Amino acid sequence: MAITTPSTSTIDVESIRAHFPILHQEVDGKRLVYLDSGATSQKPLAVIEAEEEYYRTYNANVHRGVYKLSEEATAKYEAARVKVQRFINARSGKEVLFTANATAALNLVAYAWGRANVREGDVIVFTEMEHHSNIVPWQILAQATGARLEFIHVTDDGYLNEDDIARVLELRPKLVALTAVSNVLGTINPVKELTTRFHEVGTTVVIDASQAAPHMPIDVRDWDADFVAFTGHKMLAPTGIGVLYGKRAVLEATPPFLGGGDMIREVHLGNTRYADLPYKFEAGTPNISGAICLGVAVDYLTELGMDRVREHEKELVAYAMQQLSEVPDLKVYGPPAEDHGAALSFTLADIHPHDLAHILDRENIAVRAGHHCAQPLMEHYDIPATTRASFYIYNGHDDVDTLVSALGRAREIFQL
């Protein structure tokens, strides 16, 4: 584990909130109840200030200049890579590629690795609970190569269907794409176990850890997956910075994705020798301040302790499930709290989630309403949309209580 200090102490939500300026705003005397961290997290002052500090005091391009500013920017950019490496317990910084976000990371795998390795008739597998960003790149890859898509469906209680897993394993797929934690159902999938099973049949394993990395300890060596993608903005960093972890041997054998500056060793008119890892996959000027801020976000989370973050959210989700179960006509989706990440989806009687989110917004409660970029999952449950409350380190019981009370108000408005 990247963070091994076990702690029984819980997170002090009030002291955390003090670090997040945005949470101190009120509308009509109502404090902001932010329950949409599954979409993007709020940012602590340390991250906001790190971004400003970069632009105020050492803005320069990386890996180029011989002057002091550029050296400082390069050093901090590379230090951020080491922070991320330790955070996910990668063996080397060469395995940590900075991308724009998780979508860009997954597309990098689909285009660079996929086009080099996937052939007509190969099988590509993904699950019914994937975010669109872990579906569409594989559909595009299949269309380009003639590969066949196979799916692992979900059970009604929000787990992966074991019969489907057994069935697709027999097909010896070329690649499986799997989310570590569902952004809708909250399901925490057994990544290590599934990786082992798919490796046994020679399948390359791609993990979308966008909803895991912010919320629980992740250990890419323990998981043993070939690729792991996640995004910074859901874990306290700014938008526009993400990470693709890849096993070194796999990355070495993968051709580059984008060609351009910074990814080369030498360029001739007719050919190019590519740079070593990780730069081979970082063409163009990167998001320098984004990477540095992700490093600061990782410091913040590491200091808090990812075990404690997980314990805090597990307790909070259990409390929310218990409180929501007392709201008449409310249905919660996904597994029980022990297997449940920080996102909680529900429907309330015949109130459309869009209407519900609008009513909650009047109480200054921010939730997500819609298909959550997971339309296949909506089709599975035969619902057009859900309302999703997703929690993070700055959420406490008081947020759940405010939500539940506002749901009562929504019932009154809809004359239930």
Place this chain on the structure above:
Amino acid sequence: MEDFYREYILDHYRNPRNRGTIEAPDITYEDSNPLCGDEIRIDLTVRDGVVDDVKFSGRGCAISQASVSMLTEMIEGMPVDEVKQITKEDVLEMLGIPLTPVRVKCALLGLKVLKGGVYGIDGAADDEDL
């Protein structure tokens, strides 16, 4: 908030008028709002240039469903030329509730589908043209 989800809005949401499909419509058109997943299809029969029968199907929020339900009531028996003249202001006035920009999209989805149908051209009814 009570202003928003008025009695008649909820009535149209829960007891939509002209809900269903027409077996052999003269005009049929459907569209969706990708933001929220709302989908609406409108079927029309036209006799002597006048809307003879109209049915809608699909699903969505109270605002989009009430709006299209009320819209179908409005256009029954209306000359198609007049249907083409319905503006977004007409629909918002018909709804009679204050709407935020995001919810205006909900309110106008029905009109967008209707315009798409009567003009018979995809994209003829972008929001700006309504």
